[in-house]
Amino acid sequence: MSVLDKTEEIRLLSGNEAIARGAFEAGVKVASAYPGTPSTEILENFARYEVVYAEWAPTEKVAVEVAIGASMGGARALATMKHVGVNVAADPIFTASYTGVRGGLVIVTADDPELHSSQNEQDNRHYAVAAKIPMFEPSDSFEAKEFTRLAFDLSERYDTPVFLRTTTRISHAKGVVRLDAPAGPAHPPGFTPDPAKWVMLPVNAKRRHVLVEERTKALREFAETWGGNRIEWGDRSLGIVTSGVSWQYVKEAFPDASVLKIGLAWPLPERLFREFAAGVSRVVVVEELDPHLETHVKALGIPAQGKELIPIVGEFDPRIVRQAITGEAGDVRAPEQVPPRPPNLCPGCPHRGLFFALKKLKVTVTGDIGCYTLATLPPLGAMDSCICMGASIGNAHGLEKALGPDGAGKVVAVIGDSTFLHSGVTGLMNVVYNRGASTVIVLDNDITAMTGAQQNPATGKTLLGEPARRTDLPALCRALGVEHVYTVNPHDMKQTESVLRREVARPEPSVVITKAPCALLPDHRRQKRPVYEVIADLCTGCKACSRLGCPAIEWVPFTPEEASATGKRPTQKGMARINPLLCDGCNQCPPLCKFQAILEKRS
Amino acid sequence: MSVQKGDVFLAGVGGQGTLLASEVLCDAFLLSGFDVKKSEVHGMAQRGGSVTTHLRFGPKVFSPLIEPGKADLLIAFEKIEALRFAHFLRPGGAMVVNAQEIFPPSVATGLEPYPGDAVERLRAVTDRLHVVDALAAAMSMREVRAVNIVMVGAASHFLPLPEAAYEEALSARLPDKIVAVNVQAFRAGRALLQGA
Numbered sequence: 193m194s195v196l197d198k199t200e201e202i203r204l205l206s207g208n209e210a211i212a213r214g215a216f217e218a219g220v221k222v223a224s225a226y227p228g229t230p231s232t233e234i235l236e237n238f239a240r241y242e243v244v245y246a247e248w249a250p251t252e253k254v255a256v257e258v259a260i261g262a263s264m265g266g267a268r269a270l271a272t273m274k275h276v277g278v279n280v281a282a283d284p285i286f287t288a289s290y291t292g293v294r295g296g297l298v299i300v301t302a303d304d305p306e307l308h309s310s311q312n313e314q315d316n317r318h319y320a321v322a323a324k325i326p327m328f329e330p331s332d333s334f335e336a337k338e339f340t341r342l343a344f345d346l347s348e349r350y351d352t353p354v355f356l357r358t359t360t361r362i363s364h365a366k367g368v369v370r371l372d373a374p375a376g377p378a379h380p381p382g383f384t385p386d387p388a389k390w391v392m393l394p395v396n397a398k399r400r401h402v403l404v405e406e407r408t409k410a411l412r413e414f415a416e417t418w419g420g421n422r423i424e425w426g427d428r429s430l431g432i433v434t435s436g437v438s439w440q441y442v443k444e445a446f447p448d449a450s451v452l453k454i455g456l457a458w459p460l461p462e463r464l465f466r467e468f469a470a471g472v473s474r475v476v477v478v479e480e481l482d483p484h485l486e487t488h489v490k491a492l493g494i495p496a497q498g499k500e501l502i503p504i505v506g507e508f509d510p511r512i513v514r515q516a517i518t519g520e521a522g523d524v525r526a527p528e529q530v531p532p533r534p535p536n537l538c539p540g541c542p543h544r545g546l547f548f549a550l551k552k553l554k555v556t557v558t559g560d561i562g563c564y565t566l567a568t569l570p571p572l573g574a575m576d577s578c579i580c581m582g583a584s585i586g587n588a589h590g591l592e593k594a595l596g597p598d599g600a601g602k603v604v605a606v607i608g609d610s611t612f613l614h615s616g617v618t619g620l621m622n623v624v625y626n627r628g629a630s631t632v633i634v635l636d637n638d639i640t641a642m643t644g645a646q647q648n649p650a651t652g653k654t655l656l657g658e659p660a661r662r663t664d665l666p667a668l669c670r671a672l673g674v675e676h677v678y679t680v681n682p683h684d685m686k687q688t689e690s691v692l693r694r695e696v697a698r699p700e701p702s703v704v705i706t707k708a709p710c711a712l713l714p715d716h717r718r719q720k721r722p723v724y725e726v727i728a729d730l731c732t733g734c735k736a737c738s739r740l741g742c743p744a745i746e747w748v749p750f751t752p753e754e755a756s757a758t759g760k761r762p763t764q765k766g767m768a769r770i771n772p773l774l775c776d777g778c779n780q781c782p783p784l785c786k787f788q789a790i791l792e793k794r795s
Numbered sequence: 796m797s798v799q800k801g802d803v804f805l806a807g808v809g810g811q812g813t814l815l816a817s818e819v820l821c822d823a824f825l826l827s828g829f830d831v832k833k834s835e836v837h838g839m840a841q842r843g844g845s846v847t848t849h850l851r852f853g854p855k856v857f858s859p860l861i862e863p864g865k866a867d868l869l870i871a872f873e874k875i876e877a878l879r880f881a882h883f884l885r886p887g888g889a890m891v892v893n894a895q896e897i898f899p900p901s902v903a904t905g906l907e908p909y910p911g912d913a914v915e916r917l918r919a920v921t922d923r924l925h926v927v928d929a930l931a932a933a934m935s936m937r938e939v940r941a942v943n944i945v946m947v948g949a950a951s952h953f954l955p956l957p958e959a960a961y962e963e964a965l966s967a968r969l970p971d972k973i974v975a976v977n978v979q980a981f982r983a984g985r986a987l988l989q990g991a
Binding site for chain 2: 204230365366368437523525527530531534569738743745746766771
């Protein structure tokens with residue numbers, strides 16, 4: 193393919209955009225997902241095509257169930273999620289493996305080696321083995337689109353759901369893709385009752401399991417001959433077995449080596465492995481994370497090297513691969529020592545007000561998945577745990593039960609609006625049911641923020657921004673049996689603190705909803721707000737405002753001479769300054785200044 | 796850069812528009828007939844943290860990531876970020892750095908000073924160092940958000956593409972009403988290093 197050929201429709205697409213395109217070209221009619229980095233943009237891009245239906249589901253499990261339903265009805269269907277989302281959706285996935293499909297059904301798992309934006313680094317190729325579902329693994333955007341199309345064909349041909357696995361460097365790397373025309377629908381819509389296939393009573397499921405095992409055998413034959421699993425013969429002294437983005441690093445680091453490129457991560461081609469091993473004098477398996485290919489190569493009795501050389505933790509680049517195999521580090525300058533720059537809550541973030549108030553209560557805070565997890569970093573340092581979506585509430589309840597009377601009034605859970613609806617609701621139900629007394633704080637910023645502003649059932653808008661009925665969070669909490677539900681404005685830290693003190697002390701469950709929009713929402717950004725400034729003459733350098741950790745508040749250090757020259761006490765070590773380019777006008781900092789030194793900036 | 800392939804590393808702070816800058820660069824390369832790949836990270840890292848883009852062009856590109864010590868050009872939107880990723884530059888590579896200072900949390904809260912010797916340390920990495928005041932250039936156009944495209948303009952001196960390719964990419968990529976201001980920003984950035 194030449195990118196110079198203007199007759200072809202050539203686009204530079206991310207892996208996620210390419211998967212969306214592939215799904216469109218494959219005639220997918222229904223797609224459902226819960227947002228999660230690095231998978232989010234697949235649905236956002238897919239939804240832009242006409243004549244498709246795409247939605248944000250409240251959880252990955254619901255998304256897969258919706259896709260299975262669409263497949264039953266004859267439509268090609270797509271569900272996308274990040275790696276940990278598959279944990280949530282595993283229940284329907286494992287049984288969909290038994291039922292098979294009618295319309296093609298593809299589940300995308302976007303893994304995150306290096307944990308760029310995740311709480312673990314799990315390798316979801318294990319799911320393909322465990323659920324007995326074939327799994328494609330593209331190496332770039334071009335393959336992401338091609339494999340997506342093929343996955344739908346394979347799904348219908350073999351009566352199976354199909355996984356497509358990416359990693360961050362596939363999902364969020366852009367590469368050249370050739371666009372093709374979309375295919376027509378494979379089946380007319382309609383549902384034909386077939387209880388032996390769709391009703392997984394034990395009697396039916398037992399028969400389906402037999403078919404699943406036969407299917408895997410048939411797919412293994414496909415894997416032996418499909419061109420996406422291929423040997424690239426080169427220098428026979430080194431043979432590298434690899435897949436996914438690692439193939440790119442191998443081609444860069446060892447351009448002359450013989451390579452067995454695996455495009456179908458499950459089931460694996462045994463004859464092809466044997467043929468490759470017989471043709472080279474040394475076999476090395478290069479794969480990020482777990483020894484998936486390596487385990488299966490070694491199970492065939494093929495002498496191979498893998499994780500004894502190749503890192504099991506983190507992502508690779510060509511240098512890491514080269515160094516692992518040759519042992520040569522190369523001559524590279526050491527990184528400079530500079531102040532770290534971790535991510536931070538944005539200027540104007542409503543969560544900052546909550547956590548500043550919460551810190552004063554000196555309570556244990558069980559946390560959850562979202563931007564607010566950043567409140568664990570200094571100077572706020574106001575979060576003590578973060579496990580998975582929805583865990584905060586169960587964690588708080590369990591901690592309270594463990595601590596007994598000593599723990600009363602000392603534990604609170606914090607959870608975002610979208611995360612609460614994802615899997616916090618059942619945790620809160622449990623607190624009420626089992627006589628807990630936890631205080632649960634729902635951070636309602638009117639959006640799923642961390643993943644880049646996606647709608648959810650509490651925002652009143654669909655994925656496409658159309659109006660929708662809104663889940664009423666206070667009413668939902670009351671319906672679960674929580675009698676004490678209060679809503680506060682977290683930018684008003686005084687009020688927030690006093691409500692929290694009262695509710696934490698209360699010996700029954702209560703919910704405090706902190707309600708203020710995410711500072712990045714377009715509607716919020718369009719509003720005109722004041723910018724604040726520090727009046728230099730009034731600032732005593734006490735750092736009360738700095739403790740907010742707002743990126744707009746900057747510390748300007750003084751020498752004693754500089755302090756004297758500006759009329760300050762020589763002991764004053766510096767003063768605060770507000771960066772007008774960053775200030776969002778949230779008004780959290782002015783009340784913190786005892787010297788009234790923070791005022792609206794006169795333009 | 797006389798060879799028709801290269802690795803461009805972009806570094807900045809979340810919110811500075813590095814993403815759009817790299818999109819425009821990619822489009823310009825694609826329009827000029829190159830194979831291009833770029834890689835970056837979304838999600839948590841973008842919340843005011845360090846952000847990087849790896850951009851590679853040539854007749855055929857494999858790895859989406861640049862290895863340390865191999866970048867031909869480092870475009871840094873902030874001085875600390877230039878230092879943080881300076882080891883990605885190859886010996887003799889060029890560096891275009893925005894003079895703007897954005898305080899990371901430890902500096903903003905007074906725990907440590909902003910490194911005052913940043914430029915000297917960068918000069919020790921390469922003598923092909925070009926520090927520009929992209930913020931001032933953008934402010935003079937009354938459009939702070941154009942800092943990213945000013946940087947693209949300044950860096951364009953070190954890339955093998957004609958000016959028209961960038962302007963075509965800007966027109967193709969951006970909504971009509973902001974094309975003109977961004978083309979102006981590109982030209983202002985290019986003028987900052989005229990003769991470089």
